[in-house]
């Protein structure tokens with residue numbers, strides 16, 4: 209296949225992007241409504257944007273002409289938590305993407321326990337191995353439909369002690385859940401460890 213993006217339909221473009229930009233990490237976001245309902249939803253258009261300060265970004269599409277509950281809550285309350293799910297949590301992550309009314313808590317429906325956050329109002333999930341408490345930093349609208357890139361500043365890191373070694377996250381212990389094309393998920397797979405790249409460009413192995 210070799211095609212100009214301009215002649216492809218919205219659906220075709222979507223399938224290519226979500227099929228080729230893989231695997232994606234998942235921000236499993238808890239946010240609080242003005243009425244105090246804890247919303248939970250997964251977002252795989254998720255990455256870090258900066259380390260100084262620690263900024264992360266999540267792209268939240270629009271729902272019709274309005275905002276998804278997560279985007280609305282973050283706009284209303286100014287904070288949220290990115291929960292990091294491991295492979296064992298694939299089912300609740302998937303089920304939490306269902307569209308419930310604004311006053312329904314996916315966390316409660318799925319029977320997921322919550323823990324109060326320290327620096328933000330939105331609580332975090334008890335079942336996850338790591339969570340990032342985030343304050344709202346800015347939002348940037350992209351594209352014809354105004355997809356919202358929500359930028360959050362990490363205010364507190366929660367990581368289970370057994371996942372860390374000298375401050376580094378041991379990914380093989382974290383076993384993060386990833387999103388791939390369609391309603392499919394993946395685990396970590398095989399891990400390849402190479403020597404750090406030498407700054408003078410030389411290397412001791414053949415390609």
Ligand SMILES: Cc1cc2nc3c(=O)[nH]c(=O)nc-3n(C[C@H](O)[C@H](O)[C@H](O)COP(=O)(O)O)c2cc1C
Nearest residue numbers: 249250251252253267268269276277278305306307
């Ligand atoms: C694994 C997974 C990843 C998703 N990633 C995104 C995403 O990056 N952006 C988005 O707008 N919706 C994404 N969705 C869909 C939202 O989770 C879904 O629209 C959800 O109902 C939003 O919930 P809310 O209205 O409570 O915020 C994803 C769904 C799943 C299952």
